[in-house]
Amino acid sequence: MNLLDFARGPALEWSFAIFLFGVLWRLLGILLLRRVHDYSEPRAHRAALGALQAIVRRTWPRKEFRARTTYGLAISYVFHVGLAIVVFGFVPHILLIRSLLGVSWPGLPGAVIYFSAVVTLAALVMALIRRLTHPVLKLLSNFDDYFSWAVTIAPLVTGLLAVAHYGGRYENLLAVHILSVELLFIWFPFGKLMHAVLFVLARGQTGVVYGRRGAST
Amino acid sequence: MSKDDSLGESLRKQGISRRAFMKFCAATASVLALPPGMATVMAAALSRARRPSVIYLSYQECTGCGESLTRSFSPTLESLIFNAMSLDYYETLQAAAGTAAEAARKTAMKENWGKYLLVVDGAVPVGNDGVYCTIAGESAVDILTEAAKGAAAVVSVGTCAAFGGIPHANPNPTGAVAVSQIVRDKPVVNVSGCPPVPEVITGVLAHYLTFGSIPELDHLGRPKVFFGETIHDRCYRRPFYDQGKFAKTFDDEGARNGWCLYELGCKGPVTYNACATVKWNQGTSYPIESGHGCLGCSEPDFWDKGSFYQALSTGTWSGATVLGVAAVAGAAIGVGAAVVSRRRQAHLDNEKQPKEKQP
Ligand code: HEM
Ligand code: SF4
Numbered sequence: 001m002n003l004l005d006f007a008r009g010p011a012l013e014w015s016f017a018i019f020l021f022g023v024l025w026r027l028l029g030i031l032l033l034r035r036v037h038d039y040s041e042p043r044a045h046r047a048a049l050g051a052l053q054a055i056v057r058r059t060w061p062r063k064e065f066r067a068r069t070t071y072g073l074a075i076s077y078v079f080h081v082g083l084a085i086v087v088f089g090f091v092p093h094i095l096l097i098r099s100l101l102g103v104s105w106p107g108l109p110g111a112v113i114y115f116s117a118v119v120t121l122a123a124l125v126m127a128l129i130r131r132l133t134h135p136v137l138k139l140l141s142n143f144d145d146y147f148s149w150a151v152t153i154a155p156l157v158t159g160l161l162a163v164a165h166y167g168g169r170y171e172n173l174l175a176v177h178i179l180s181v182e183l184l185f186i187w188f189p190f191g192k193l194m195h196a197v198l199f200v201l202a203r204g205q206t207g208v209v210y211g212r213r214g215a216s217t
Numbered sequence: 218m219s220k221d222d223s224l225g226e227s228l229r230k231q232g233i234s235r236r237a238f239m240k241f242c243a244a245t246a247s248v249l250a251l252p253p254g255m256a257t258v259m260a261a262a263l264s265r266a267r268r269p270s271v272i273y274l275s276y277q278e279c280t281g282c283g284e285s286l287t288r289s290f291s292p293t294l295e296s297l298i299f300n301a302m303s304l305d306y307y308e309t310l311q312a313a314a315g316t317a318a319e320a321a322r323k324t325a326m327k328e329n330w331g332k333y334l335l336v337v338d339g340a341v342p343v344g345n346d347g348v349y350c351t352i353a354g355e356s357a358v359d360i361l362t363e364a365a366k367g368a369a370a371v372v373s374v375g376t377c378a379a380f381g382g383i384p385h386a387n388p389n390p391t392g393a394v395a396v397s398q399i400v401r402d403k404p405v406v407n408v409s410g411c412p413p414v415p416e417v418i419t420g421v422l423a424h425y426l427t428f429g430s431i432p433e434l435d436h437l438g439r440p441k442v443f444f445g446e447t448i449h450d451r452c453y454r455r456p457f458y459d460q461g462k463f464a465k466t467f468d469d470e471g472a473r474n475g476w477c478l479y480e481l482g483c484k485g486p487v488t489y490n491a492c493a494t495v496k497w498n499q500g501t502s503y504p505i506e507s508g509h510g511c512l513g514c515s516e517p518d519f520w521d522k523g524s525f526y527q528a529l530s531t532g533t534w535s536g537a538t539v540l541g542v543a544a545v546a547g548a549a550i551g552v553g554a555a556v557v558s559r560r561r562q563a564h565l566d567n568e569k570q571p572k573e574k575q576p
């Protein structure tokens with residue numbers, strides 16, 4: 001078994017298994033918690049609506065904070081959209097998803113993928129620089145933030161190297177790319193990358209509380 | 218024509234013109250991707266060269282490699298046999314049979330000890346003391362070990378000889394191994410492929426005959442001139458891969474338009490071979506031109522890498538068990554964690570309650 005066989009075989013299977021294990025653990029562990037009873041008189045009965053509003057509306061910055069958050073937010077938007085294009089638009093990726101879930105959609109041309117990958121890469125580097133230089137963010141950041149950043153950028157770097165055939169034989173570059181993706185899968189449930197799932201719950205819960213109090217979400 | 222004649226002499230005796238000979242050299246040089254000037258060097262070397270003895274052994278194989286070899290067009294096998302080498306033993310082509318054939322092999326080995334070129338196709342079974350393949354009462358592994366001792370170099374023709382091939386595929390009941398697993402003290406050239414492109418086989422032989430050495434090899438022992446690039450690197454369908462245009466079935470519109478076969482399982486991106494450049498059947502075409510994806514036949518263990526018709530990026534799975542167990546275990550631990558937290562929450566509430574009642 002060579003490195004590529006290992007990456008496409010046992011490593012892929014086990015990283016998925018760990019991903020599934022971790023996500024279910026954390027998700028059920030949170031969803032099945034007891035809700036703290038709110039004894040206050042509800043001002044409005046729009047908990048569900050509040051939750052939905054918070055999930056959607058917080059995708060956009062509030063006017064009051066715009067001046068301070070626009071730069072960071074713009075970077076985040078660029079790399080989130082870019083990642084989505086690369087991960088869900090590239091045909092080899094779609095084929096893997098189809099083989100696992102049975103769903104598929106048309107892919108994008110290689111040039112679009114490579115362009116998005118480079119833009120995403122640049123945005124991720126800018127996000128890191130911002131984190132390292134921002135006086136407050138710097139203090140708030142811990143190992144989890146930096147490691148999550150590293151495992152996110154790694155598949156982009158290795159994927160681009162594989163496509164460019166740069167730095168080794170293609171089968172090895174591809175193997176390293178797949179292994180870097182597997183590292184991402186393994187880390188995902190246990191670090192801050194889990195926000196990709198948990199943001200819905202966090203925003204929803206806030207929305208429920210605000211909705212009950214009749215506050216703006 | 219005596220074996221001791223130089224090639225030049227033997228050609229003259231056969232009445233082969235210098236012009237025809239130069240044509241042969243030019244064709245060989247071009248197959249080997251040598252610069253044009255090398256044809257003259259090759260011609261000079263070849264006319265001086267003594268026709269070396271070649272012993273060709275076949276073990277666990279389907280004779281597809283031999284079939285391929287006999288269809289070589291530049292240089293043709295005939296021109297190699299009659300002009301450049303003395304093929305002293307080859308079961309598929311020799312007239313002799315039985316004891317006479319084995320005697321011919323033994324004589325050739327004795328007369329050319331240390332100098333002959335040993336060509337092998339087929340894997341060598343070593344399970345149960347090698348009983349799964351015997352010739353004239355001797356096991357393949359014994360014959361090979363003995364024959365390799367007197368060889369100048371060994372050429373493993375085909376994926377079975379080079380890497381074990383089909384006989385070595387799971388579950389490998391005969392304990393089949395590659396020639397290089399048995400011959401460890403002689404230079405071994407792996408000319409892989411199932412079968413190899415004929416010009417690649419004859420090209421390697423011609424290289425040896427011309428330069429008296431084996432060509433530069435890659436990390437798997439394959440000559441770099443032929444195995445230096447992937448099929449995908451040189452595939453004429455590559456622009457469609459880059460544009461994201463893929464055939465979804467073997468007879469849809471994409472297939473008819475010649476779009477990339479990646480989705481239909483093409484292993485070209487990770488397969489090193491000369492198909493896309495040298496091509497097959499006198500340069501007519503190669504499998505992808507006929508509408509079928511590359512199977513990866515020149516790579517080790519290509520039988521054990523999942524379906525030929527599954528896209529390269531889909532991975533190979535052992536089944537649903539590992540994922541199923543992981544999901545159930547994750548859910549169980551999640552529920553467990555929630556139950557423990559709920560208990561603690563309840564406990565904290567009980568402690569808090571009386572305090573809250575105090576005004
Ligand atoms: C976070 C970003 C990325 C993720 C999560 C990701 C994920 C994956 C996965 C899961 C595979 C399939 C592995 C398998 O064979 O089983 C794959 C294959 C591949 N990815 Fe990525 N990838 C990412 C970024 C990129 C980028 C930026 C590029 C290049 C522009 C790229 C190029 C490729 C290529 C060329 C293949 C395999 C194609 C082949 O099989 O020949 N990937 N990727
Ligand atoms: S048909 Fe195969 S080798 Fe040719 S471009 Fe597509 S994937 Fe590559």
Ligand code: SF4
Pocket residue numbers: 410411448488489490492503504505510511512513514515
């Ligand atoms: S195209 Fe691929 S499978 Fe077909 S002969 Fe060439 S290397 Fe072998």
